[in-house]
Amino acid sequence: MPIKYKLMHRTQPGVAGGGRKRWYAAIASDGEVTIDDLVKQIEKFSALSEADIRGVIIALENVIQDQLVNGKIIRLDKLGSFYPSLSSEGVEKDVDFTVANIKGAKVNYRPGKRISDSLSTASFKKKD
Incomplete structure (x- = not known):
C-alpha cells in the first residue's frame, strides 16, 4: 500500500x-495502528497468547521509560535506538550554567537499518 x-x-x-x-x-x-492491532498481528507469528504479548509490550514500555530517565540509550537491534536529548539556554561562561538553563528533555528515535531501508522501497500516492 x-x-x-x-x-x-x-x-x-x-x-x-x-x-x-x-x-x-x-x-x-x-x-493509526494501536497496541491491540499490533498484538493481533504479532499473535499470528508467535506461539504466545494475546495476554503474554500485551504484557511484554507494556513491560518494554516501562523499562524504556526507566532507562531513558537514567540517561541510557536503548538499542533494540533491528528496531533501532531510543535516546534522550536536552534543550537548554546558552551562557557565556561554563561556570554560569545551572540546571535552570535546561529547558526540557525529549526522546529521539533512530530506526534500525531494516526499518530505514523499508522506506526506500515505498511508493507514494496523492491523497484524494
Missing part, C-alpha cells in the same frame, strides 16, 4: 523572511 501525501503551500525553509511560497509534499496520515 502506498504512503499517501498531500501538498502544503509553505515558505521556503531556511530563507530569511520566508522567501517565496512553494508547494511541498507532507504525509497525509492514513490512520
Whole structure:
C-alpha cells in the first residue's frame, strides 16, 4: 500500500523572511495502528497468547521509560535506538550554567537499518 501525501503551500525553509511560497509534499496520515492491532498481528507469528504479548509490550514500555530517565540509550537491534536529548539556554561562561538553563528533555528515535531501508522501497500516492 502506498504512503499517501498531500501538498502544503509553505515558505521556503531556511530563507530569511520566508522567501517565496512553494508547494511541498507532507504525509497525509492514513490512520493509526494501536497496541491491540499490533498484538493481533504479532499473535499470528508467535506461539504466545494475546495476554503474554500485551504484557511484554507494556513491560518494554516501562523499562524504556526507566532507562531513558537514567540517561541510557536503548538499542533494540533491528528496531533501532531510543535516546534522550536536552534543550537548554546558552551562557557565556561554563561556570554560569545551572540546571535552570535546561529547558526540557525529549526522546529521539533512530530506526534500525531494516526499518530505514523499508522506506526506500515505498511508493507514494496523492491523497484524494
